[in-house]
Amino acid sequence: xxxxxxxxxxxxLGSVFVLVVAFVLGIGQLSRPRLVTGHALASSRPAPSAxxxxxxxxxxxxxxxxxxxxxxxxxxxxxxxxxALPPFGVTDQQLAAYYAAGVDCLxxxxxxxxTTANLPFDKPVLDxxxxxxxxxxxxxPESDHAVAYYCGRNxxxxxxxxxxxxxxxxxxxxxxxxxxxxxxxxxxxxxxGMLRAADLKITEAGERTPAGLEMSRRIELxxxxxxxxxxxxxxxxxxxxxxxxRQAQEDFQYAIEESPENNAHGSAANQxxxxxxxxxxxxxxxxxxxxAQPQQVS
Numbered sequence: 001x002x003x004x005x006x007x008x009x010x011x012x013l014g015s016v017f018v019l020v021v022a023f024v025l026g027i028g029q030l031s032r033p034r035l036v037t038g039h040a041l042a043s044s045r046p047a048p049s050a051x052x053x054x055x056x057x058x059x060x061x062x063x064x065x066x067x068x069x070x071x072x073x074x075x076x077x078x079x080x081x082x083x084a085l086p087p088f089g090v091t092d093q094q095l096a097a098y099y100a101a102g103v104d105c106l107x108x109x110x111x112x113x114x115t116t117a118n119l120p121f122d123k124p125v126l127d128x129x130x131x132x133x134x135x136x137x138x139x140x141p142e143s144d145h146a147v148a149y150y151c152g153r154n155x156x157x158x159x160x161x162x163x164x165x166x167x168x169x170x171x172x173x174x175x176x177x178x179x180x181x182x183x184x185x186x187x188x189x190x191x192x193g194m195l196r197a198a199d200l201k202i203t204e205a206g207e208r209t210p211a212g213l214e215m216s217r218r219i220e221l222x223x224x225x226x227x228x229x230x231x232x233x234x235x236x237x238x239x240x241x242x243x244x245x246r247q248a249q250e251d252f253q254y255a256i257e258e259s260p261e262n263n264a265h266g267s268a269a270n271q272x273x274x275x276x277x278x279x280x281x282x283x284x285x286x287x288x289x290x291x292a293q294p295q296q297v298s
Contacts, residue, residue: 060120062193066201066218066290071117071192075285078109078229082238088173095161096128098173099180103157106184109230113284114191124187125156132160148179150186152195157183174247177240181230181248185223194290195219208261216264217297218289221274224252225287228278249279266297 063069083105086097103126114121132140135158137151147163150156159180169175189195198219205211228249235245253272255265265271273296277286289297 058118060118062120062191064193064197066194066197067288069192069194071119071284072288075283076113076117077282078113078233080237081105081109081234083234083240085239090165090171092130092161095165098176099128099159100126102177102180103184105234106181106230109233110188119192121191122155125154127156127158128161130160130162132158148183150183152190155187155190157187174244175251177244178227178248178251181227182223185226188226189219189223213264214294214297217266221266221270221297222287222289224271224275225278225289228275229282232279232282249275270297
């Protein structure tokens with residue numbers, strides 16, 4: 001994990017770590033003013049069993065695939081969204097309200113897409129407490145190691161307001177929106193089964209091996225792409241003007257380069273490229289990081 005940058009310097013929106021066997025710790029990226037990370041733990045919940053009654057419709061269920069996942073092979077787009085975000089402010093109460101409204105809009109965007117693809121959809125839990133607490137994904141990380149993160153064990157997005165205000169987005173609403181959209185991207189990965197499938201690959205390869213780190217980067221860069229899709233769908237409507245959406249999309253370019261032996265995020269250029277791909281195309285087919293060439297996820 002990189003050390004925190006000085007205040008007002010660009011920062012990383014995320015990285016990925018495996019804490020224990022069968023867990024993937026995916027860290028989201030965040031730019032300016034200081035290092036902010038978040039993580040996503042893959043859920044190990046079993047998929048529901050299929051019905052043996054031929055007259056019973058097939059229940060939505062996660063598909064544990066990566067490059068050949070149906071939602072990536074069959075292009076799908078998010079419908080235009082009109083978000084109703086409250087005026088942005090940096091008090092604990094104002095940030096919590098901003099995140100809650102953002103999650104509502106993200107639910108409205110991703111729910112229909114997953115339902116149409118016959119994939120399960122459940123709204124995530126949002127924890128916008130001032131500080132992080134220990135939870136099912138382990139002990140709360142120190143403030144200089146992680147801020148916003150997603151835990152797949154309890155399907156919760158953690159957006160601790162004090163850390164995001166002091167160590168993260170500061171007074172830039174675009175950065176907070178980009179962070180939230182990225183962490184929600186991990187929720188989409190958990191619902192579809194891709195996060196669990198990637199977890200198994202990382203566990204098999206080893207967390208800090210070249211193959212394990214590459215898979216971690218593929219997870220994080222896809223979350224950037226999913227964030228870009230959402231920002232595109234909301235741009236220019238409701239309380240997300242084009243300028244705010246564009247600033248949030250561009251926020252992903254501010255990534256601190258990591259050494260090869262610790263590169264779980266991807267280069268700044270690739271971070272920006274995948275967020276831009278999602279923003280420009282608004283298509284799941286453009287977010288298939290698992291089929292990308294190694295240099296595209298380096």
